[in-house]
Amino acid sequence: MIKVNLEYASVDLAKEIKDGDIQKIDAMIRNKTGEGADFLGWLDWPKNYDTKEFNAMKKVAKQLRAKIDTLIVIGIGGSYLGTRAADEMLRGLNHTDKVEVIYAGHTMSSTYTDQLTKYLKNKKFGIVVVSKSGTTTEPGIAFRLLENQLIQQFGLEAAKELIVAVTDKAKGALKTLADQKGYQTFVIPDDIGGRFSVLTPVGIFPLMVAGVNTDKILDGAKKAMKKLAKQHDLSNSAYQYAAARYILNTKHGYKMEALVSYELQMQLLTEWWKQLFGESEGKNGKSLFPTSMIFSTDLHSLGQWVQEGTRKVMFETVIRVAKPLADVKVPKDKDNFDELNYLTTKTLHEINSIAIEGVLDAHVNVGKMPNIVLEFEKMNEEMFGYLVYWFELAVAMSAYLLEVNPFNQPGVEVYKKNMFKLLGKPE
Numbered sequence: 001m002i003k004v005n006l007e008y009a010s011v012d013l014a015k016e017i018k019d020g021d022i023q024k025i026d027a028m029i030r031n032k033t034g035e036g037a038d039f040l041g042w043l044d045w046p047k048n049y050d051t052k053e054f055n056a057m058k059k060v061a062k063q064l065r066a067k068i069d070t071l072i073v074i075g076i077g078g079s080y081l082g083t084r085a086a087d088e089m090l091r092g093l094n095h096t097d098k099v100e101v102i103y104a105g106h107t108m109s110s111t112y113t114d115q116l117t118k119y120l121k122n123k124k125f126g127i128v129v130v131s132k133s134g135t136t137t138e139p140g141i142a143f144r145l146l147e148n149q150l151i152q153q154f155g156l157e158a159a160k161e162l163i164v165a166v167t168d169k170a171k172g173a174l175k176t177l178a179d180q181k182g183y184q185t186f187v188i189p190d191d192i193g194g195r196f197s198v199l200t201p202v203g204i205f206p207l208m209v210a211g212v213n214t215d216k217i218l219d220g221a222k223k224a225m226k227k228l229a230k231q232h233d234l235s236n237s238a239y240q241y242a243a244a245r246y247i248l249n250t251k252h253g254y255k256m257e258a259l260v261s262y263e264l265q266m267q268l269l270t271e272w273w274k275q276l277f278g279e280s281e282g283k284n285g286k287s288l289f290p291t292s293m294i295f296s297t298d299l300h301s302l303g304q305w306v307q308e309g310t311r312k313v314m315f316e317t318v319i320r321v322a323k324p325l326a327d328v329k330v331p332k333d334k335d336n337f338d339e340l341n342y343l344t345t346k347t348l349h350e351i352n353s354i355a356i357e358g359v360l361d362a363h364v365n366v367g368k369m370p371n372i373v374l375e376f377e378k379m380n381e382e383m384f385g386y387l388v389y390w391f392e393l394a395v396a397m398s399a400y401l402l403e404v405n406p407f408n409q410p411g412v413e414v415y416k417k418n419m420f421k422l423l424g425k426p427e
C-alpha cells in the first residue's frame with residue numbers, strides 16, 4: 001500500500017548503507033533488545049489488542065453518539081494529533097455526519113477557550129478526555145473548565161454518561177478523578193508511548209464516537225504489520241524510507257525534511273508525523289528537523305523558497321495518493337471567459353497528479369532539492385491504519401540508525417520544569 005520511490009532523491013541505498021546494519025536494527029526491534037524496548041507494545045498491537053475492550057468501547061461510543069451533537073476531544077501531543085489526523089483525513093468536511101468533533105486541551109489560548117465555551121452553550125456535547133500521564137497541564141485545565149460547563153448545562157448524573165476518560169490503567173490524576181466521579185475509563189497500555197498510541201483507545205474511541213469505521217483502520221494496521229514483519233532488510237519499504245532520510249541527513253548534510261501532501265485533508269497527518277519524528281529523533285544534537293507543507297497551497301507561499309532559497313538544508317518527502325476518497329470533474333462552460341475549458345477532459349485529481357509531476361521536475365531538476373516520493377495506494381480508513389503502523393516502524397529504524405532512543409522525550413520536560421517553577425506549582 002506504500003511504495004518508496006527514490007528516483008528523485010539522489011540516494012543510492014545499495015551503495016550508501018549496509019543492508020547488514022538494517023538487519024541488525026530490525027533484529028533489535030523484533031527481539032526488543034534496543035534502548036527503550038519497554039515501549040514496543042505498538043509493534044504487535046494490531047493483533048494483540050483486547051477485542052473485549054474494543055467491543056465495550058463500541059457500545060459506549062454508540063450510546064454517547066446517540067446523546068450528543070458535538071464531541072469535545074481533550075488532549076495534547078500524542079493524545080490528540082493522531083485522532084485529529086484520522087478525523088480530518090477520513091471525515092474532513094463531511095458535515096452530513098451527526099457528530100461534530102472539536103478539539104480542546106491542545107492550547108492554553110484564552111481566546112480559543114473562551115470562544116469554545118461560548119459555542120458550546122447551545123450544544124448537546126460530550127467529552128472524551130485523553131491523557132496517558134493524566135497530569136498534563138493543558139488538557140487538565142481544559143477538562144476542568146468544560147467538565148464544569150457540562151455539569152452546569154446537563155447536571156451531575158448526565159455527566160456520568162457524557163464524559164469518558166482514556167488514560168493509564170492505574171496512575172495519574174485523571175484516573176483518580178474519573179474513578180471518584182464515576183466516569184467510564186479506557187486504558188492506554190503501559191508499553192505504548194503517547195505518539196505511538198493512535199491505534200489504541202486514545203484514537204480509536206473518539207473516532208468511534210465520530211462515526212469512523214475503526215475496524216477498517218485496524219485491518220489496515222494489521223496488513224502493514226503482517227507485511228513488514230516478513231521483511232527484515234532493505235526490501236522493507238518503511239526501512240527504505242528510514243535509510244534514505246538517514247543518508248540524506250548524515251551523509252549528504254541535509255538538516256530538514258518537509259513532508260509534503262497534495263491533499264489538504266492530510267494537513268493534520270503531517271502534524272502527527274512531526275511529533276512522531278521530532279520527539280523520537282531530536283536528541284543528542286542529532287536528527288532532521290521535521291516540517292511540512294501542503295501543496296499546491298504552499299507553492300503559492302513557500303514555493304519560492306523551496307525553488308530558490310538556501311540549498312542543501314531541506315529535502316522533501318512527497319506523499320502521492322493514487323486513489324483519492326472522491327474525485328471531481330471540471331465542468332464545461334459555454335462562454336469560457338475563465339479560459340479553463342481545456343481542463344474539462346480531466347478530473348481534479350488528474351490535474352493534481354499532473355501538478356505533482358511538474359513540481360517534482362521543478363524542485364528536483366531545476367531547484368536541486370532531493371525528493372523522496374511515498375506512493376500511497378489510496379486515502380481511506382484502511383490506508384490510515386496502514387500508514388500509521390508504517391511510519392511507526394520507520395521512525396524506530398530511523399532513530400536507531402542515529403543511535404538514539406526512539407521512545408523517550410526527556411527534552412520536553414525542560415520547559416515544563418521552568419513553567420511550573422514560575423507558576424509556583426506545589427512540589
Ligand SMILES: O=P(O)(O)OC[C@H]1O[C@H](O)[C@H](O)[C@@H](O)[C@@H]1O
Nearest residue numbers: 077078079131132133136194412
Ligand atoms: O498524554 P499526555 O500524558 O497528556 O501527554 C501528552 C503529550 O505531552 C508530553 O509533553 C509529551 O512530550 C508528549 O509525548 C505527549 O504526547
